[in-house]
Amino acid sequence: KNQVEQSPQSLIILEGKNCTLQCNYTVSPFSNLRWYKQDTGRGPVSLTIMTFSENTKSNGRYTATLDADTKQSSLHITASQLSDSASYICVVSARVLTFGGGTRLMVKP
């Protein structure tokens, strides 16, 4: 069964600190992996998309990594800001998209 598991489920960090969110998947065949940011009450917004051959991709303070051998991905947020408070969703694409449950991040001043 295709599954995407994210950890931690929730995370609280202080403004300016770094954090790393994890995503493990069992989706097969693998097409690409995406990270989305979803603010409360809004639709998800894409942060990064990585194909099988890509190991890392950055988007400003967001850096995603992918290890297709171990089927793991991480999203690293550098120098967090209050506006980073949101849910971060890992999505793995096969025929359709399989969504992780998300990590709810809260950045406190």
Added chain:
Amino acid sequence: GAGVSQSPSNKVTEKGKDVELRCDPISGHTALYWYRQSLGQGLEFLIYFQGNSAPDKSGLPSDRFSAERTGGSVSTLTIQRTQQEDSAVYLCASSPPSGGVEQYFGPGTRLTVT
């Protein structure tokens, strides 16, 4: 340009009533997806339209759920005889014909069944 739009933004309905949710995809996008996000849950795939092909309905939770896409553009998700467990945010996304790697999401419709 305009993004994906959905209407209404909020809908409160009584148990047993039918509801229709509308999605206007980005102009020119051939793929359209419906998802559901229940409180505290992840996104759940419902249905996928790609051009004129038969839709992928494998995610619809019951036969009370149906969706149409008219003229390859606007889509309507219909829920008949709503139940309280149908309460969720219903999200629509569309993708361009170039390969559809990227999905652009609408703001969602928050459905509350009382």
